[in-house]
Amino acid sequence: MSGTRNQCAMPTHIPNYGPIEPFMGAHKAAEGSAKLFASLDAALDALGAHSGMTVSFHHHFREGDLIVNMVLEALARRGLRDLSLAPSSLSSVHAPLIDFIKDGTIRRIRTSGLRGPLADAISAGLMDEPILIQSHGGRARAIDGGELVIDLAVLGVPSCDERGNASGAFGRSACGSLGYAMVDARNAKKVLLLSEEIVPYPLAPASIRQDYVDAIVAIDSVGDPSGIGKGATRMTRDPRELLIAGNAAAAISAAGVIRQGFSLQTGSGGASLAVVRFLREMMVERGVKASFALGGITSQLVRLLEEGLVGALFDVQSFDLDAARSLASNPGHREMDASYYANPGLKGCAVDALDVVVLSAMEVDLELNVNVITGSDGVIRGASGGHCDTAAGAALTVVVAPLLRGRLPSVVDRVTTIVTPGESVDLLVTDRGIAVNPRRPELAESLRGAGLPVRDIDWLKRLAESYTGIPRPLEFDDRAIALVEYRDGTIIDLIRRPKGLSR
């Protein structure tokens, strides 16, 4: 039976209320399996994949990712052109995209980072349009704020149910948090899940919820587990990295940060991850507990949580399988999406509550500007990540770097590319001394008082040059190959094509 007896009598306009839509009959709920498609092509048909659309991906499978290449191949086969690619990041495994750029399938890219052959080719001028480098917080801001409209988000997941509840914490290819993908799922016009495992409804807790998901395709493999993550991130044994980490921890202590309930984040990179070890020793010794730790989560931070030395972990990306396991089992280990983490456009984000962040750097200059994106040859080989987000948010921003890398100084007159502005950096900790931002004289005083080797940044630069000589400046041509966006959407720097690299 459809309709009701009230139907005919229902007016379409009610005085003092306005127009209404009369009830026309109950809709039967769609079958649970209505979202399941037999093949990627069938799903792309149903979702209306078209030329010129913006398609997004996440990078939670890191160097093990199979999704981006697989989907681009399918889109190219359909003859689609002029696609905008908006992955949360790209890596060395994405070299096959070079061909899809050459044949016109891909026209535009925005990403946090880029490495390997694809980065080399783009640095050499492969694309007509410069790519856009975004921070993790900046990307979330653009998506949640409606500036970046995603037509189709293709999100690889280790497991989901047939209604589209998905998680990264379970399954053969568990990658832990799906923090970057959650923002895409929430905002994209269409969301397609590619899942390695379809489990019975309901999968809970879900990182990506059924109410955002349009279609699901089961695939054999989302990624190569060896590239997704190691069992546990090993603590570096490099004495230089340990020396830098120890100095950084001592500086953090001298700055008075290690007090009951403080909060911390450490970035990727040997020295910056190793800081956790030294902070842990100080916390145990002084009976101090941290309230929370943020960001990319490693086994060292999981250990702090399990030992009760930190109250909660907020995980936007799990760096190893220990972290993925902990996320699946420890209620104190919480998943957070990229907006909650670092979006500067909303009413608050987690990085703003950080007492201290420790970040790596490829180059730092006399104004403490930091480059984490271009190498000493001007070629892109890194990622913006959460660098500028956390630097802006944290009360104390510590950048760690060895004074020299091989034959190259890390402290330079002017960084090749600015990703994080020096005004948001407080300390540069090297193996030869610590430079303090001149805006923080009280900090320099505390460090000196603790007997730490505080040096002028210019002194560090001259020391580096005493070993290496002064490198000849790189030469670039006028062609911009990438724009570097600051987290608020403004452009902080351009990456030009290094001379001699033109194709």
Added chain:
Amino acid sequence: MKLRRSMLYVPGNAPSMLRDAHIYGPDSLMFDLEDAVSPREKDAARHLVFRALKDYDYEGVERVVRINGLDTPHGLEDIAAVVAGGVDAVRLPKTDGPEDIAEVERAVEAAEKRFKREPGSVKLIAAIETARGILAVKEIASASPRLIAIAIGAEDFVTDMHTSRSADGVELLTARSLLVMAARAAGIMALDTVYSSLGDEEGFIRELRLAKQLGFDGKSVIHPSQIALTHAVFMPSADELAKARRIVAAAAEAEAKGSGVVALDGKMIDKPIVERALRALALAGEASS
């Protein structure tokens, strides 16, 4: 007082390690031209070490170079290069008797003259690595006014003794004891051998404690991670330090009063106890008054 709690080995053929090994905070650096360097690389390593001594600022950390023996084709050239480079001390390997020291001393003296360095400014350290050497340790220890320390090299020694190294070091006990005794008699320092099981922190600390108890002044280390542990063991405890400060203060007071007798808490303090207290303060980096 110059401390030699830790002497960090740095292979002479590793430019990146030669550049700034002092940043790990050892009391002395020892650039190695001998066992760490294969015969094919001896000349290159010698040149690298020469340049390192000339060019790099080690911020006051003592620079020692272990040369090849004078019975090899490299020894004399090593001495000339490192003296020219400005080395603080030359370490001889496999010293079997005072004549080995005399031979090196002649070469060092000639090099000092040739490269216009102050006569006698280059010091010597002798490593003893054989039974013969241990039996001659008394003569070795007083063979030259340039000699500032003698060291035991355990690997070669136990091979020479037809034995091997054990956890408690019983096979080295006599040799270590004789070496420390000879050093004390000659008024120079005694340095213990390396501990090469890098992963075994517990074993390393055990050996450090043994060396300290036997009277050694320090130990050769092969990795920066061993430096802090070494200094921690050779560092006097907080209690020892507190007591030492009081003893030294009492001695100063007695001296000011012109009294020959030092008393503390109603007890007389002997001269050796005052000396030990001064040493403890020096080890902790506290200047004694």
